[in-house]
Amino acid sequence: MRQMGKISINVRYLEKLVYSTGKVAMKGIRRFALLALMLFLALAGTSSGAELGPLPASDNAHIDAPKAIPFDLPALKKNWRERIAAIKAKGMLPVIDIESSFNSNKLNLRRFAQAMDEAGIALIAYSHDANNTKWSDMAARVVSADPWRFIPTTNGGVHPAWTENPKEFLAETLKHAVSDGYPLLGEFEFRHYPSPRQLKRGELFRDVVVPINGPLGQELFAFAEKTGLPFEIHYEIEDALLPPLEEMLGRYPRAKVIWCHLAQIRYSGRSSVYGPAYVRGLLEKYPNLYIDVAFGDSSSKYPGSDEYHARVWSGGSVKKEWVELIVQQPWRFLAAFDLGGDRQDQLPEYNTKLRKFLNQIPEPAREIVAYKAAWKLLFGDELP
Numbered sequence: 001m002r003q004m005g006k007i008s009i010n011v012r013y014l015e016k017l018v019y020s021t022g023k024v025a026m027k028g029i030r031r032f033a034l035l036a037l038m039l040f041l042a043l044a045g046t047s048s049g050a051e052l053g054p055l056p057a058s059d060n061a062h063i064d065a066p067k068a069i070p071f072d073l074p075a076l077k078k079n080w081r082e083r084i085a086a087i088k089a090k091g092m093l094p095v096i097d098i099e100s101s102f103n104s105n106k107l108n109l110r111r112f113a114q115a116m117d118e119a120g121i122a123l124i125a126y127s128h129d130a131n132n133t134k135w136s137d138m139a140a141r142v143v144s145a146d147p148w149r150f151i152p153t154t155n156g157g158v159h160p161a162w163t164e165n166p167k168e169f170l171a172e173t174l175k176h177a178v179s180d181g182y183p184l185l186g187e188f189e190f191r192h193y194p195s196p197r198q199l200k201r202g203e204l205f206r207d208v209v210v211p212i213n214g215p216l217g218q219e220l221f222a223f224a225e226k227t228g229l230p231f232e233i234h235y236e237i238e239d240a241l242l243p244p245l246e247e248m249l250g251r252y253p254r255a256k257v258i259w260c261h262l263a264q265i266r267y268s269g270r271s272s273v274y275g276p277a278y279v280r281g282l283l284e285k286y287p288n289l290y291i292d293v294a295f296g297d298s299s300s301k302y303p304g305s306d307e308y309h310a311r312v313w314s315g316g317s318v319k320k321e322w323v324e325l326i327v328q329q330p331w332r333f334l335a336a337f338d339l340g341g342d343r344q345d346q347l348p349e350y351n352t353k354l355r356k357f358l359n360q361i362p363e364p365a366r367e368i369v370a371y372k373a374a375w376k377l378l379f380g381d382e383l384p
């Protein structure tokens with residue numbers, strides 16, 4: 001039965017009803033009622049031509065789910081295509097979120113999947129917060145429990161695994177990326193200021209500096225160049241950090257790099273170069289550079305500098321120069337939420353914020369940024 005869970009329950013209920021009715025009715029009528037019901041359901045099932053996919057069995061279905069490795073990408077892609085088509089058939093703009101990470105032990109999987117369906121979120125690149133382990137299979141368990149909504153993504157390169165045992169972490173990540181068939185590597189923090197919430201809590205451990213052109217960066221870029229697997233970087237925007245990044249993009253021209261957080265500048269005093277013209281130049285010079293649009297809303301301030309750090313905004317509008325660039329190069333920009341482990345209940349708010357941005361990008365660029373660019377980057381083919 002290729003139906004959503006809710007409907008298959010209804011089918012069983014209705015069958016029971018029809019059978020019990022049949023006890024007092026003639027056998028022929030019962031058979032006719034059943035046939036009519038089946039015909040109705042068959043038509044209902046095909047009316048949209050596609051499915052959102054069944055919900056996972058429970059909120060913790062992923063915890064003990066078998067690992068889905070190596071991933072059966074053709075089968076997963078079939079589900080995902082159907083899901084995207086189903087969201088479109090409902091009149092919504094599907095979104096592929098290329099960058100979110102989870103504390104899988106605290107994730108309410110079924111509730112989260114329901115929230116995705118309600119918000120028209122087609123797919124989320126699911127990266128587990130590795131915390132202090134050099135590897136975790138949680139993304140593979142999530143995909144096994146819900147093969148309709150999550151793109152398996154390797155564990156994010158975050159403190160402490162990435163900062164304290166980076167060589168081991170990287171070796172394990174690259175090994176699993178290949179043997180398990182991950183289509184995307186999670187976000188590596190090369191330069192990361194503490195997040196606004198961490199600053200407020202006085203947590204400075206996430207003030208991360210890993211030279212992007214050092215040995216770890218060389219290994220990662222070389223791996224990406226060799227395998228064609230895209231990876232994500234967190235790399236604060238400041239003048240001194242731009243030349244080393246360009247050096248790496250130039251040295252590894254086939255490495256597909258997703259630079260997260262378009263125009264998120266924490267300290268304006270450290271950044272005089274970056275802007276729409278500079279980014280246009282980067283995209284023209286480096287054909288495998290991509291940028292995701294995970295940034296705060298126009299009222300979001302970075303507590304470290306007390307500045308509005310999401311620089312794409314001018315009041316409630318996206319600055320016209322950014323819109324122009326995105327319209328010119330839509331395949332290089334990727335929708336993203338940057339949901340973190342402690343923000344999983346905030347999907348509706350993040351969805352509203354992202355769509356406020358997307359709605360200011362004219363079509364067809366909007367649709368490309370929302371989901372088509374991510375699909376093409378990850379899988380090489382284009383969605384209709």
Ligand SMILES: [Zn+2]
Pocket residue numbers: 187233234260261338
């Ligand atoms: Zn980030």
